[in-house]
Amino acid sequence: xxxxxxxxxxxxxxxxxxxxxxxxxxxxxxxxxxxxxxxxxxxxxxxxxxxxxxxxxxxxxxxxxxxxxxxxxxxxxxxxxxxxxxxxxxxxxxxxxxxxxxxxxxxxxxxxxxxxxxxxxxxxxxxxxxxxxxxxxxxxxxxxxxxxxxxxxxxxxxxxxxxxxxxxxxxxxxxxxxxxxxxxxxxxxxxxxxxxxxxxxxxxxxxxxxxxxxxxxxxxxxxxxxxxxxxxxxxxxxxxxxxxxxxxxxxxxxxxxxxxxxxxxxxxxxxxxxxxxxxxxxxxxxxxxxxxxxxxxxxxxxxxxxxxxxxxxxxxxxxxxxxxxxxxxxxxxxxxxxxxxxxxxxxxxxxxxxxxxxxxxxxxxxxxxxxxxxxxxxxxxxxxxxxxxxxxxxxxxxxxxxxxxxxxxx
Numbered sequence: 001x002x003x004x005x006x007x008x009x010x011x012x013x014x015x016x017x018x019x020x021x022x023x024x025x026x027x028x029x030x031x032x033x034x035x036x037x038x039x040x041x042x043x044x045x046x047x048x049x050x051x052x053x054x055x056x057x058x059x060x061x062x063x064x065x066x067x068x069x070x071x072x073x074x075x076x077x078x079x080x081x082x083x084x085x086x087x088x089x090x091x092x093x094x095x096x097x098x099x100x101x102x103x104x105x106x107x108x109x110x111x112x113x114x115x116x117x118x119x120x121x122x123x124x125x126x127x128x129x130x131x132x133x134x135x136x137x138x139x140x141x142x143x144x145x146x147x148x149x150x151x152x153x154x155x156x157x158x159x160x161x162x163x164x165x166x167x168x169x170x171x172x173x174x175x176x177x178x179x180x181x182x183x184x185x186x187x188x189x190x191x192x193x194x195x196x197x198x199x200x201x202x203x204x205x206x207x208x209x210x211x212x213x214x215x216x217x218x219x220x221x222x223x224x225x226x227x228x229x230x231x232x233x234x235x236x237x238x239x240x241x242x243x244x245x246x247x248x249x250x251x252x253x254x255x256x257x258x259x260x261x262x263x264x265x266x267x268x269x270x271x272x273x274x275x276x277x278x279x280x281x282x283x284x285x286x287x288x289x290x291x292x293x294x295x296x297x298x299x300x301x302x303x304x305x306x307x308x309x310x311x312x313x314x315x316x317x318x319x320x321x322x323x324x325x326x327x328x329x330x331x332x333x334x335x336x337x338x339x340x341x342x343x344x345x346x347x348x349x350x351x352x353x354x355x356x357x358x359x360x361x362x363x364x365x366x367x368x369x370x371x372x373x374x375x376x377x378x379x380x381x382x383x384x385x386x387x388x389x390x391x392x393x394x395x396x397x398x399x400x401x402x403x404x405x406x407x408x409x410x
Contacts, residue, residue, distance in 0.1 A: 114261020
């Protein structure tokens with residue numbers, strides 16, 4: 001085979017594989033993550049910036065296990081739990097996932113509603129348009145077409161990297177505050193739990209596993225899928241760090257508590273000017289929230305199908321997979337109605353992150369157990385790496401519980 005033919009074949013394999021990892025990582029930098037990062041910077045300056053960096057390898061480790069499970073077993077997360085632990089534990093897992101998905105969906109719609117407010121569009125109109133557009137896209141599209149749309153939306157979120165660059169943070173202050181960790185302050189712990197819960201989320205783990213299967217990938221795509229996820233995890237945390245830096249540079253020396261999504265845009269206008277700042281914020285927030293909305297709804301629908309054992313694929317017509325589309329529609333409409341109710345969208349988004357942190361023991365526990373028992377020997381989590389992952393997962397889940405509970409009783 002010629003060198004050109006070999007390169008063409010390799011490029012084609014990469015093109016066929018890339019998608020699920022980028023989509024899920026773009027979704028991870030969702031509206032809730034951006035809102036939480038903005039509040040962290042506004043309230044605590046750069047003190048939570050180091051956490052964004054530390055979470056990169058932890059996020060990759062968790063997502064990489066979901067890749068192994070998908071390509072090594074050919075089954076989704078819910079199906080594996082039902083097979084390994086029985087229907088009772090499968091429904092427990094599903095219930096935690098639905099809580100996480102519904103909370104995440106509310107934060108996405110909150111971000112979109114806030115972006116609409118900057119354009120003087122009433123919340124109910126923004127939400128109505130979003131619901132109709134996304135359900136139409138899901139009804140008429142295959143997984144591959146939805147994936148392309150999601151990646152396009154996700155790329156908009158990279159606009160936030162420009163803001164951090166233009167913020168010109170005081171590097172001396174940045175380094176100083178990164179070393180200051182007021183661990184006895186319950187409010188600080190609350191935001192630490194929220195940042196943890198908006199980075200390692202149940203629905204991102206489960207989505208990637210199901211998306212790899214719906215795309216028809218196999219073990220031959222493992223290496224590329226891992227590389228894609230590593231790149232995505234890094235970009236995801238850099239986007240969140242960028243928003244934190246912008247907020248810290250604008251508000252961080254005053255301990256500001258944000259109350260509305262448009263307030264977050266003030267950090268961008270301070271850095272880029274009123275018009276450009278609003279444009280960048282609207283583009284970035286809309287892109288991040290849209291891709292996450294798609295991922296959240298897909299994850300919920302896939303998981304319901306896996307646990308109850310019915311058809312659950314975008315490749316199937318609604319008449320062939322009614323449970324899939326009903327679950328999707330219910331999540332979308334219910335989320336839209338609650339966001340239109342007038343609830344405080346900032347507080348809701350941060351609370352959702354904390355709830356995710358409290359759910360980590362269940363999610364990471366199932367993930368670790370499946371990786372230890374359900375995979376072929378060559379892919380199974382074992383040896384020193386298994387011990388390292390166990391320690392990291394225990395510390396992460398334990399800290400999420402501690403910080404979340406301590407923060408709730410602030």
